[in-house]
Amino acid sequence: MTSQVSSPAEQADSTVVGEQRRAAGTKDVRRLERVVIRFAGDSGDGMQLTGDRFTSETASFGNDLSTLPNFPAEIRAPAGTLPGVSSFQLHFADHDILTPGDAPNVLVAMNPAALKANAGDLPRGAEIIVNTDEFTRRAMQKVGYDASPLEDGSLDGYHVHPVPLTTLTVEALKEFDLSRKEAERSKNMFALGLLSWMYHRPTEGTEKFLRSKFAKKPDIAAANIAAYRAGWNFGETTEDFAVSYEVAPATTAFPPGTYRNISGNLALAYGLIAASLQTDLPLFLGSYPITPASDILHELSRHKNFGVRTFQAEDEIAGIGAALGAAFGGSLAVTTTSGPGVALKSETIGLAVSLELPLLVVDIQRGGPSTGLPTKTEQADLLQAMYGRNGEAPVPVVAPCTPADCFDAALEAARIAVTYRTPVFLLSDGYLANGSEPWRVPEPGELPDLAVRFAQGPNHSLEDGTEVFWPYKRDPHTLARPWAVPGTPGLEHRIGGIEKQDGTGNISYDPANHDFMVRTRQAKIDGVAVPDLEVDDPDGARTLVLGWGSTYGPITAAVRRLRGAGEAVAQAHLRHLNPFPPNLGAVLKRYDKVVVPEMNLGQLATLVRAKYLVDAHSYNQVNGMPFKAEQLAAALKEAIDD
Numbered sequence: 208m209t210s211q212v213s214s215p216a217e218q219a220d221s222t223v224v225g226e227q228r229r230a231a232g233t234k235d236v237r238r239l240e241r242v243v244i245r246f247a248g249d250s251g252d253g254m255q256l257t258g259d260r261f262t263s264e265t266a267s268f269g270n271d272l273s274t275l276p277n278f279p280a281e282i283r284a285p286a287g288t289l290p291g292v293s294s295f296q297l298h299f300a301d302h303d304i305l306t307p308g309d310a311p312n313v314l315v316a317m318n319p320a321a322l323k324a325n326a327g328d329l330p331r332g333a334e335i336i337v338n339t340d341e342f343t344r345r346a347m348q349k350v351g352y353d354a355s356p357l358e359d360g361s362l363d364g365y366h367v368h369p370v371p372l373t374t375l376t377v378e379a380l381k382e383f384d385l386s387r388k389e390a391e392r393s394k395n396m397f398a399l400g401l402l403s404w405m406y407h408r409p410t411e412g413t414e415k416f417l418r419s420k421f422a423k424k425p426d427i428a429a430a431n432i433a434a435y436r437a438g439w440n441f442g443e444t445t446e447d448f449a450v451s452y453e454v455a456p457a458t459t460a461f462p463p464g465t466y467r468n469i470s471g472n473l474a475l476a477y478g479l480i481a482a483s484l485q486t487d488l489p490l491f492l493g494s495y496p497i498t499p500a501s502d503i504l505h506e507l508s509r510h511k512n513f514g515v516r517t518f519q520a521e522d523e524i525a526g527i528g529a530a531l532g533a534a535f536g537g538s539l540a541v542t543t544t545s546g547p548g549v550a551l552k553s554e555t556i557g558l559a560v561s562l563e564l565p566l567l568v569v570d571i572q573r574g575g576p577s578t579g580l581p582t583k584t585e586q587a588d589l590l591q592a593m594y595g596r597n598g599e600a601p602v603p604v605v606a607p608c609t610p611a612d613c614f615d616a617a618l619e620a621a622r623i624a625v626t627y628r629t630p631v632f633l634l635s636d637g638y639l640a641n642g643s644e645p646w647r648v649p650e651p652g653e654l655p656d657l658a659v660r661f662a663q664g665p666n667h668s669l670e671d672g673t674e675v676f677w678p679y680k681r682d683p684h685t686l687a688r689p690w691a692v693p694g695t696p697g698l699e700h701r702i703g704g705i706e707k708q709d710g711t712g713n714i715s716y717d718p719a720n721h722d723f724m725v726r727t728r729q730a731k732i733d734g735v736a737v738p739d740l741e742v743d744d745p746d747g748a749r750t751l752v753l754g755w756g757s758t759y760g761p762i763t764a765a766v767r768r769l770r771g772a773g774e775a776v777a778q779a780h781l782r783h784l785n786p787f788p789p790n791l792g793a794v795l796k797r798y799d800k801v802v803v804p805e806m807n808l809g810q811l812a813t814l815v816r817a818k819y820l821v822d823a824h825s826y827n828q829v830n831g832m833p834f835k836a837e838q839l840a841a842a843l844k845e846a847i848d849d
Contacts, residue, residue, distance in 0.1 A: 241300030243308030248317030258295025269456030400438025478617025583831030
């Protein structure tokens with residue numbers, strides 16, 4: 208099955224369950240395998256909420272899905288302008304899918320800016336639902352339309368549904384004691400109701416959500432529900448929508464279990480809580496709000512019942528300083544940030560390397576440099592995570608590959624941190640953080656055992672037989688030093704930023720000792736146990752596509768497409784970026800060509816070339832958006848044929 212999504216118009220020959228419905232005076236229903244829908248409007252039009260509700264109902268219906276929220280960096284961008292357009296794209300299907308789709312089959316455009324910003328992404332034959340009330344002369348001129356695109360023939364290649372969404376919403380709510388401005392705010396619910404009818408989405412969950420969200424304002428809740436129902440009824444009764452569509456549940460895509468829709472940041476927060484429970488350590492988050500990582504702070508602050516303590520610090524440095532102090536005190540310590548915050552935290556990360564304490568540094572990567580594109584995605588912090596500290600300060604690096612995988616990656620990062628007494632980088636990104644997909648809720652027995660043993664007494668005998676505690680005496684297998692909770696009798700010890708003497712932990716300026724400690728800390732990270740890299744190569748290919756992080760979905764979709772066209776191509780995806788899997792060098796040498804797609808200018812490719820002397824070919828993109836499967840497939844085909 209390729210990843211190209213055909214539009215409803217292009218699937219006119221799909222199964223039509225229409226004869227009986229026409230005989231009964233009702234509309235035709237066409238069955239589709241998958242659909243990509245994009246809601247677009249001003250950042251104040253509620254497009255993220257609309258998309259999220261449609262996604263939740265789609266998840267409860269049982270479809271596989273993938274989402275791509277896209278919104279401005281400004282809190283409230285100028286209304287009606289191109290920079291102020293907010294959109295939410297959802298790809299759902301009756302089978303396993305991997306990406307939010309290359310191009311939308313349906314665009315809901317709430318104003319001229321939304322149409323202009325997104326029309327270029329539409330395939331010919333796509334459906335466009337336009338809020339005609341917003342297509343005033345002034346609004347169109349604001350985004351550069353000299354004439355109405357609804358009348359000048361520029362949309363002739365599409366199926367355009369002109370709908371006065373604002374007028375219909377206000378009319379539906381005339382019995383409520385609302386001003387016109389207040390009523391107009393519910394037009395997103397009218398649009399959601401229309402799309403829910405169009406694609407046979409359940410409605411009960413959304414109505415329950417609205418009652419809960421506006422529980423303190425029952426009139427507003429009732430008005431939104433009325434607008435939602437009016438949109439659904441409009442689809443049922445208007446002649447403009449002669450067909451609705453069914454996308455069956457993805458019954459074969461999911462193993463048995465309990466599922467829920469989950470975003471990457473939510474999965475990561477749940478993974479941290481699970482790690483806290485599995486280690487039997489209190490979870491402490493020291494953080495400073497920063498897009499796109501703030502949702503983790505927001506979520507963890509809700510879970511005090513699990514022993515979670517969250518501290519919103521005055522800045523990035525204070526956030527990680529508090530987290531490192533919590534690690535010294537015996538907590539599972541976490542700090543969350545994005546690329547600019549990592550730069551500020553770098554000295555304290557180096558201190559954590561020297562103190563050899565477990566600390567999770569969660570970096571939700573975004574467009575950069577500096578403040579950059581805070582609501583857009585990128586993978587450009589890999590080299591910063593690897594080397595962005597003074598001196599030799601090696602740190603393990605773990606990267607999730609899907610929104611749901613953020614849960615497992617958090618557990619893996621915690622395993623490494625507490626086992627090897629080291630800070631660990633967890634590299635997610637904006638695409639994973641804000642995107643969502645179905646997630647099977649694991650059973651408690653499936654979670655790893657991360658039990659921690661604190662130092663309880665002396666661990667070294669002096670020449671005179673005296674039993675003492677040496678804070679830097681190491682486990683011979685992991686090279687980890689003991690973790691002694693302050694206040695444990697007899698285990699008092701000093702910590703600080705100056706080099707430690709091997710074993711005793713006393714301050715040492717001895718050159719030979721410093722050389723030994725630097726090499727020992729590096730050997731500890733090099734010795735972190737990580738599994739071998741798994742390679743998907745059913746055809747004995749000569750070309751390997753190597754990826755990491757959120758490129759997994761687009762790469763896998765592109766590889767599927769190429770194999771469907773008869774091409775032989777292998778795929779491998781890295782979770783552990785430091786240290787690399789032990790078999791990576793042997794894997795790379797099996798292939799004539801290695802292609803590394805990244806949302807940066809070739810950072811993993813640089814590491815691979817340097818370590819394994821392999822001529823890895825980079826395919827790079829840094830436009831703030833994830834790869835498209837069709838784009839990657841074309842690039843990989845060119846690499847195979849070269």
